[in-house]
Amino acid sequence: MTEVTWILDPSSGHLVVEGVTAEEAAALAGDLLQTARDLNCARPLHWATAPLATPADTSGAMLRVARIYHGSVVEGPGRRSVVQLQGCPIKCRGCFVPETHDPDGGTALSVAQVVDTLLDPAGEPRDGITMLGGEPMAQPKGLLALLSALKALNLHIVVYTGYTLDALGRRPELEIRKALLLTDLLIDGPFVATQAYDAGEWRGSRNQRLIYQPGVVLAHRQRRGRGA
Ligand code: SF4
Structure with missing residues (x-):
């Protein structure tokens, strides 16, 4: 039997139904829903930000970004502001966002622009920030600069990656x-x-895992692997 999750956003009043199509949701509860609409992954109800342009000065930390949006209730705990990064070498069959695969697509933005946009007061309330792709780990320098800036503000951070934690542990960067x-x-x-x-x-598929404090988990695993 298919699992169906109902998420009511208390801030906006929107109801998100996970696990069924818009047509199936309407058949289940048509009297409760207005016009149902398919979202798929990384397709929010509302695009809360205007398109951004590459700054004149690109000497600082930069990221290629597909889009930034607010009010997501399906990409981590609570209500989140989300940056979808551009470029993914993994190319999973059936990926919902193939337009994010091209590493030269999207827009090159400074990390400061990304932070400012994610923290736009128009996107409040928010419980944290989510990075997804594309593949966030394909831009490690910019990603680290972004996470450092957000963590300095004590924000809760979720990162999606198409790599397993073990594969990331073997990366040299x-x-x-x-x-x-x-x-x-x-x-x-x-x-x-x-x-x-x-x-x-x-999660998008059952093989994906929720790993809390992944840096600590990885360090622990690698110590055990070395017999420490
Ligand atoms: S890792 Fe994510 S963005 Fe990349 S192909 Fe797979 S589902 Fe798509």
């Missing part, structure tokens, strides 16, 4: 290890279309 230490919740692994049903809260 120090920035990845540091980014994991600044992440409160990692949702790891590729999207597997055949495992999409009953994926569970915040």
Whole structure:
């Protein structure tokens, strides 16, 4: 049996139904719903930000960004502001956001622009910030700069990645290890279309895992692996 999750956003009054199509949701509760609409992953109800442009000065930390939006209730705990990064080398079959795969697509933004947009008062209330893709770990330098800026403000951070935590542990870039230490919740692994049903809260497919404090988990695993 398919698991159906109903999420009522108390701030906006919107009802998000996970696990069924808009047509199925209307058949289940048509008398409660107005016009139902399919969202799919990373497609929020409202685009809360105007398009951003690359700044004249690109000498600081930069990120290629597909979009930034607010009020997501399906990409981590509570109500979240989200940055969807551009570029993904993983290319899972059935990915809902193929337009984010091209590493040269989207817009190059400074980390300061991304922070300012994520923290736009128009996006409040928010319980935290989510990074998804595209593939956030494909831009380790910019990602680390962004996470450092957000963590300095004591914000709760969720990062989605198509890599497993173990695969990230084998990556040579120090920035990845540091980014994991600044992440409160990692949702790891590729999207597997055949495992999409009953994926569970915040996940796209059942193989994906919720890993809290992934930097600590990884360090612990690697110490054990070395026999410490
Ligand atoms: S990792 Fe995410 S963005 Fe990349 S192909 Fe898979 S589902 Fe799509």
